[in-house]
Amino acid sequence: TRPAALPNDRRFPADFVWGTATSAYQIEGAVSAEGRGPSIWDSYSHTPNKIRGGGNGDHAVDHFHRYKEDVQLIKALGAKAYRFSISWSRVFPTGVGTPNPQGLDFYNRLIDELLANGIEPFATLYHWDLPQALQDRVGGWASSDTSKAFGDYAAYVAPRITDRVKNIFTINECGTFVDFGYGRGPVELAPGLKLPQPQLNQVRHHVALGHGMAVQAIRANGRADTRVGVAENVASCVPAIETPANIRAAEIATREMNGGYMTVILEGRYTDAFLAYAGKNAPSFTAEELKTISSPVDFVGLNVYMPQYYVVASGDQHGFALVPFPTSFPRMDSDWLRIGPEALYWAPRNVAKVWSVKQIYISENGTSAADRPAGDGKIHDLDRVMYLRNYLTHLQRATSEGVPVGGYFHWSLMDNFEWSDGYDKRFGLYHVDFATQKRTPKLSAEFYRSLIAANALV
Numbered sequence: 001t002r003p004a005a006l007p008n009d010r011r012f013p014a015d016f017v018w019g020t021a022t023s024a025y026q027i028e029g030a031v032s033a034e035g036r037g038p039s040i041w042d043s044y045s046h047t048p049n050k051i052r053g054g055g056n057g058d059h060a061v062d063h064f065h066r067y068k069e070d071v072q073l074i075k076a077l078g079a080k081a082y083r084f085s086i087s088w089s090r091v092f093p094t095g096v097g098t099p100n101p102q103g104l105d106f107y108n109r110l111i112d113e114l115l116a117n118g119i120e121p122f123a124t125l126y127h128w129d130l131p132q133a134l135q136d137r138v139g140g141w142a143s144s145d146t147s148k149a150f151g152d153y154a155a156y157v158a159p160r161i162t163d164r165v166k167n168i169f170t171i172n173e174c175g176t177f178v179d180f181g182y183g184r185g186p187v188e189l190a191p192g193l194k195l196p197q198p199q200l201n202q203v204r205h206h207v208a209l210g211h212g213m214a215v216q217a218i219r220a221n222g223r224a225d226t227r228v229g230v231a232e233n234v235a236s237c238v239p240a241i242e243t244p245a246n247i248r249a250a251e252i253a254t255r256e257m258n259g260g261y262m263t264v265i266l267e268g269r270y271t272d273a274f275l276a277y278a279g280k281n282a283p284s285f286t287a288e289e290l291k292t293i294s295s296p297v298d299f300v301g302l303n304v305y306m307p308q309y310y311v312v313a314s315g316d317q318h319g320f321a322l323v324p325f326p327t328s329f330p331r332m333d334s335d336w337l338r339i340g341p342e343a344l345y346w347a348p349r350n351v352a353k354v355w356s357v358k359q360i361y362i363s364e365n366g367t368s369a370a371d372r373p374a375g376d377g378k379i380h381d382l383d384r385v386m387y388l389r390n391y392l393t394h395l396q397r398a399t400s401e402g403v404p405v406g407g408y409f410h411w412s413l414m415d416n417f418e419w420s421d422g423y424d425k426r427f428g429l430y431h432v433d434f435a436t437q438k439r440t441p442k443l444s445a446e447f448y449r450s451l452i453a454a455n456a457l458v
């Protein structure tokens with residue numbers, strides 16, 4: 001419980017967790033080191049014409065070898081936490097069967113280094129880098145064998161890190177990698193398939209099932225104080241204008257527009273509208289699977305980038321209508337990244353309200369920005385500073401109104417391999433010279449450092 005917001009209160013709660021986030025394939029490199037098996041991202045990024053500029057993650061930003069230096073970058077921000085992901089194919093080179101005993105060594109070194117520097121590790125088990133062998137053998141998430149293999153991987157990892165890692169995210173952004181990797185997204189991600197609707201819905205279901213199996217495996221093999229959740233790129237439903245009717249419309253939209261994952265994970269059922277819309281393309285599933293999928297979580301992670309604006313609509317069956325973006329609506333350096341600072345208030349506020357979620361983390365928020373060195377050796381990414389200042393103003397509104405947001409992880413610590421955009425889009429607080437691997441703080445790193453130091457908007 002927090003005191004009511006004071007006028008002009010710009011502070012965040014005293015125990016608010018400020019962090020940064022990354023993922024394995026986007027930063028590590030060292031793709032053959034210490035017994036790692038190939039993932040679908042190795043294959044995909046080596047397929048001609050898939051990645052802008054032809055890059056791949058073979059070396060990425062060499063974090064595997066530079067992790068100590070990178071922990072110092074986190075420390076220099078004053079950040080209290082760091083969200084990283086574990087590469088499944090380092091631990092199980094073919095996804096299943098015999099573990100690679102060296103696979104977790106790197107993460108154990110990283111975890112120890114973080115703790116030695118006073119930074120709390122938050123681990124993600126799956127950030128899109130499926131072991132290639134699982135794709136080849138059973139079609140990846142098209143088969144529930146992959147859901148089960150994911151549970152087994154979680155069961156192996158949990159007892160080996162939970163003495164030091166207290167918070168585990170199962171899967172990062174089910175919606176993004178399913179739609180863009182197996183469906184027909186505007187962006188394409190590995191494995192780059194375009195499945196027909198029934199199979200796509202089955203993939204969706206198997207991913208949700210994999211999450212649930214991992215939750216159960218972590219409960220069974222972790223510790224009593226291990227906390228587990230998901231990190232989802234929810235539809236961040238914002239009332240276009242803040243009237244009671246539009247606010248209600250955005251709440252209803254939150255449940256309906258997140259029917260594929262959040263609703264089934266938090267309620268144990270698909271929405272009637274999702275099933276009616278899918279019709280004969282609906283996934284096949286059992287009541288037992290829905291129970292597994294909705295195994296209780298300790299927190300919900302929200303990856304918040306762009307808003308979706310809604311208004312009340314009397315003609316619609318649910319009473320809401322999406323307001324499409326006008327072509328002139330402002331965006332950041334990635335085509336898809338429309339600017340909507342209010343998303344960082346409404347996404348957690350609506351998720352907390354609709355599903356009575358008691359603990360939320362903003363597991364990602366950030367932006368691409370074309371930050372070229374200014375010539376004085378500094379990188380003046382005023383656009384990222386502008387973005388951050390505006391978004392965090394709305395996060396502060398959320399915490400000051402008592403929305404249970406416990407922390408914020410900025411995406412990303414440093415520039416990295418931005419999936420299909422290769423090295424062309426930069427999301428880092430630190431600039432990375434990809435030729436020399438030199439890291440340089442941008443103006444936004446300075447902004448974030450002073451914000452963390454004050455624990456308030458400055």
Ligand code: PNW
Pocket residue numbers: 023172173176187233303305336364411418419427
């Ligand atoms: C997230 N979209 O991906 C991922 O979790 C990160 O790995 C990624 O680097 C980051 O956001 C920036 O892209 C997204 O098109 C990719 O809406 C695409 C979309 C959203 C999130």
